[in-house]
Amino acid sequence: xxxxxxxxxxxxxxxxxxxxxxxxxxxxxxxxxxxxxxxxxxxxxxxxxxxxxxxxxxxxxxxxxxxxxxxxxxxxxxxxxxxxxxxxxxxxxxxxxxxxxxxxxxxxxxxxxxx
Amino acid sequence: xxxxxxxxxxxxxxxxxxxxxxxxxxxxxxxxxxxxxxxxxxxxxxxxxxxxxxxxxxxxxxxxxxxxxxxxxxxxxxxxxxxxxxxxxxxxxxxxxxxxxxxxxxxxxxxxxxxx
Numbered sequence: 001x002x003x004x005x006x007x008x009x010x011x012x013x014x015x016x017x018x019x020x021x022x023x024x025x026x027x028x029x030x031x032x033x034x035x036x037x038x039x040x041x042x043x044x045x046x047x048x049x050x051x052x053x054x055x056x057x058x059x060x061x062x063x064x065x066x067x068x069x070x071x072x073x074x075x076x077x078x079x080x081x082x083x084x085x086x087x088x089x090x091x092x093x094x095x096x097x098x099x100x101x102x103x104x105x106x107x108x109x110x111x112x113x114x115x
Numbered sequence: 116x117x118x119x120x121x122x123x124x125x126x127x128x129x130x131x132x133x134x135x136x137x138x139x140x141x142x143x144x145x146x147x148x149x150x151x152x153x154x155x156x157x158x159x160x161x162x163x164x165x166x167x168x169x170x171x172x173x174x175x176x177x178x179x180x181x182x183x184x185x186x187x188x189x190x191x192x193x194x195x196x197x198x199x200x201x202x203x204x205x206x207x208x209x210x211x212x213x214x215x216x217x218x219x220x221x222x223x224x225x226x227x228x229x230x231x
Binding site for chain 1: 149151156157158159160161164204206210215216217218219220221222223224
């Protein structure tokens with residue numbers, strides 16, 4: 001069964017450093033998403049991406065964040081200058097459609113710890 | 116942002132009995148609802164969904180009921196099994212017009228424990 005994969009599974013970084021989280025969505029999916037879950041809190045939407053551009057972003061997704069689909073298979077989330085409060089599980093998801101019966105399938109997540 | 120609420124943080128049931136997980140929402144524009152199951156250190160796994168044009172959807176042991184007038188949905192698991200022990204998230208989406216970006220709004224989750 002096709003699945004969304006994410007690398008790395010864990011990332012520890014120093015505050016102020018740049019991190020890139022990588023995702024390989026399901027191959028025939030067209031819509032891509034990043035969510036995060038701070039420990040003990042709910043899963044929060046960060047950004048949706050379609051046709052090589054952002055279709056929606058949340059208030060969390062400020063100028064420190066960017067997304068890219070560099071090669072037609074990978075989907076990346078970059079945090080330019082990490083803050084302590086960026087520590088969270090980051091989940092990538094993909095779907096065939098954005099509306100209707102379009103189910104989002106999630107990857108296993110990357111646990112980011114900012115020290 | 117409390118558009119989707121799961122008011123019970125935890126639920127414990129005996130194996131073989133019914134588990135009922137509840138979810139309330141406030142945004143009347145939501146037209147698609149999903150339930151995800153999550154184990155620790157894993158991503159959410161899709162379980163079952165329902166469109167707002169229906170009031171019930173069934174898949175094996177899992178049934179989701181939607182009451183649009185009450186803005187309430189519930190997930191029934193019958194019979195419950197110990198392997199069902201996990202965190203269950205309700206999520207909702209507004210697919211209308213310019214809101215149709217796929218963004219999901221999640222509830223806080225309910226931890227289900229099924230005792231053998």
